[in-house]
Amino acid sequence: MRRLWIGLTYAVFLILLIAPLSKIITSAFSGGLAGLGRALGRPEAMHALMMTGAIVVIVTLLNTLFGIMMALYLVRATWLGGKIKSLLNSIVDLPYAVSPVIGGLMIVLLLGPDSIIGGFLEGTGFRVVYAFPGMIIATLFVTFPLMVREVMPVLQEIGNDQEQAASTLGAYSWLTFRKVTWPMIRWAVVYGMVLTIARSLGEFGAVLVVSGNIMNRTQTATTLVYQDVENFNVAAASGVALVLAVFSAGLLLIMEWIKKRKEVH
Amino acid sequence: MHIQVRNLDKHFGSFHAVKDVSFDIEKGHLIGLLGPSGGGKTSILRMLAGLESPDSGEIAFHGQVVNDIPPQERGIGFVFQNYALFKHMTVFDNIAFGLKVKKAPKSKIKERVMELVELTGLKGFEKRYPHQLSGGQRQRVAFARALAPEPQLLLLDEPFAAIDAKIRQELRSWLRELIERVGITSIFVTHDQDEAIEVADEIMIINQGRVEQKGTPWDIYKEPKTPFVATFIGESTMVEEASVLKGFDGAGSRGQARALIRPEYIELGHEQDFPILSATEEGIVRHLHFRGSEWLVEVEVKGRKLVTYRSLEKDTLQPGQEIRVLIHRAYLFNEEDSWIEENRLKVDPMPVMI
Structure with a gap:
């Protein structure tokens, strides 16, 4: 009986994780190395990967900055009432609960060409939806809780004693943050960044709705994979998917390493 | 530093923590704030440091009202109950922090830190991290760190609460001697009457947010002014x-x-x-x-x-x-x-x- 359970667990693991991964690899190399090169060398593939890279970099930077600030204000701010704090705290988790597609739809409704704000921006020549800014906003929406949720527990655990000690020793808030708070939260921040990168690398739903998936304009790696599959170009889709998978695997390894560092600290 | 406190009042939500407290402390004295837990001692100390602001009342150092001066500018040293040492810094960096903030020259920082390391008996531990020290050593580091920028007033919140009974005794007399040698006005909070009687020049008994009595340990013991003081100090x-x-x-x-x-x-x-x-x-x-x-x-x-x-x-x-x-x-x-x-x-x- 016990053997049966062990066997079943391994079977599930194999079917769910290993089999698809090996299928992607074999399928990507179905045309040989040259085939993979051709799939990735297509102009739309190059553009899509560049697009994804740009989104990852910008979103990670913005999310790190605002995520740390949000966590600091939610934990430390004395000028926020307890009720407002707990309300904000639960709203932070909204992107976890809402489907990314609906997240994307909300952005389209709010900032699309038919909306008041979107119409105004369009008038000034600045396009949000079906353009790069909208894709950044959509990815930010999806990744926002990741940094906040990593940093907040650390801030709560260390308390504000050390920060108060720094203030009695003459240090103002920026110096206190740099010398006292930052060294204690930095591994949590790096972990949050890795999670953000992984999530923005693989984001599909929200970006698909907001971008309109226009080839060579607003197409990302994931939406390109989707389109290649639609066009029965499975080998090309596998090639792009393999690039994403390799990146994600690398991130997982980094995450394991950071986890160990975090525990040491 | 001469300290004057007038009609200090503080609420935390609906809890009236400090009620119309006034007192004077002379330069160079060592004062113990003694009373049961939750009596408002620590709130008074934190208001002196500027870590809490009073609802009303005045705090004056050297005759100058400091209510609106932030803790950074008050020239105080504060020793926290759990020491609040900077965990990721060595003993040396912990003690040097206040001097670095003031942008003192490197040679002077080193000199002052080594002087304090010597004074607090921490020689040979400069490169250790707080988690590599015993409770007593941590307390000494906290003390040295607070003294490094040469504050005019030293505030200590339950300085011995987290230390074993046996070492506590030793540290008490050490602290008393050290404060005498440095000659700094000091205020410490404690709920332990033996500690207050042994260490302080003067005691303030604080109960339910009020000062019940202020005086030398002997005066308070001999002539308690209120029944609370009489029952709180000594046995009866x-x-x-x-x-x-x-x-x-x-x-x-x-x-x-x-x-x-x-x-x-x-x-x-x-x-x-x-x-x-x-x-x-x-x-x-x-x-x-x-x-x-x-x-x-x-x-x-x-x-x-x-x-x-x-x-x-x-x-x-x-x-x-x-x-x-x-x-x-x-x-x-x-x-x-x-x-x-x-x-x-x-x-x-x-x-x-x-």
Whole structure:
């Protein structure tokens, strides 16, 4: 009986994780190395990967900055009432609960060409939806809780004693943050960044709705994979998917390493 | 630094933590804020540091009101209850922090830190991290860190609370000596009366957000101004009707009074031990407890239990034994007033001149 359970667990693991991964690899190399090169060398593939890279970099930077600030204000701010704090705290988790597609739809409704704000921006020549800014906003929406949720527990655990000690020793808030708070939260921040990168690398739903998936304009790696599959170009889709998978695997390894560092600290 | 506090008031939500507190502290004094937990001691200390702002009232250092001055500019050193050492910094960097903030030259920082390391007996530990130190060593680091920028006022929040009883004793006398040597005005908070009595020049008893009494440990012990102080400092037993005791029958003249009697106010002995036997009560020994260096004796007088100590040098008493009890004095109080009264019969009414 016990053997049966062990066997079943391994079977599930194999079917769910290993089999698809090996299928992607074999399928990507179905045309040989040259085939993979051709799939990735297509102009739309190059553009899509560049697009994804740009989104990852910008979103990670913005999310790190605002995520740390949000966590600091939610934990430390004395000028926020307890009720407002707990309300904000639960709203932070909204992107976890809402489907990314609906997240994307909300952005389209709010900032699309038919909306008041979107119409105004369009008038000034600045396009949000079906353009790069909208894709950044959509990815930010999806990744926002990741940094906040990593940093907040650390801030709560260390308390504000050390920060108060720094203030009695003459240090103002920026110096206190740099010398006292930052060294204690930095591994949590790096972990949050890795999670953000992984999530923005693989984001599909929200970006698909907001971008309109226009080839060579607003197409990302994931939406390109989707389109290649639609066009029965499975080998090309596998090639792009393999690039994403390799990146994600690398991130997982980094995450394991950071986890160990975090525990040491 | 001369400190003046006037009508300080502080609420936390609906909790009235500090109620109309005023006091003065002279330069160079070591003051202990003593009282039960939750009495407002730490709130007063944190307001002096600028870590909390008072609802109303004034705090003045050297005659200058500092209410609106942030903690960074107040020139104070603060030692936190859990030390709040910077975990990711070495002992050296912890102590140097305040000097680095002030952008002191490197050579001067090093000199000052080494001086403090020497002074606090931490030599050889400069490169360690806080988690590699014992509780006592951490406390010394916290102390050195607070002293490094040469503050004018040192504030200590329960400085010994997190330390083993045995090392605590050692650290207390060390701290007292060190503060004397540095000559800095210091205020520390404690709930331990032994600690306050041993370390402080002056004690402020704080209860339910008010200062009950301020004075030297001896004055407070000798002449407690309120019943709370009398019960809080030292040991005592309470007798509901003071007038039933011999020598205190006059107590009723100021209305019904209750009596607090400290162990050392009571003398036990045989009939021949007392020159004026009429001043003594008859008592029965109920219990004896060995207290290491003396006996704690529970004795029953007129159905009331009194407690006193008895030297090991005197003959050992037995439970059930009859004995004479002389109450030298009692601390009496009623709703309006409190006072100390000597046993009226103790003085020979007809002294014989020789």
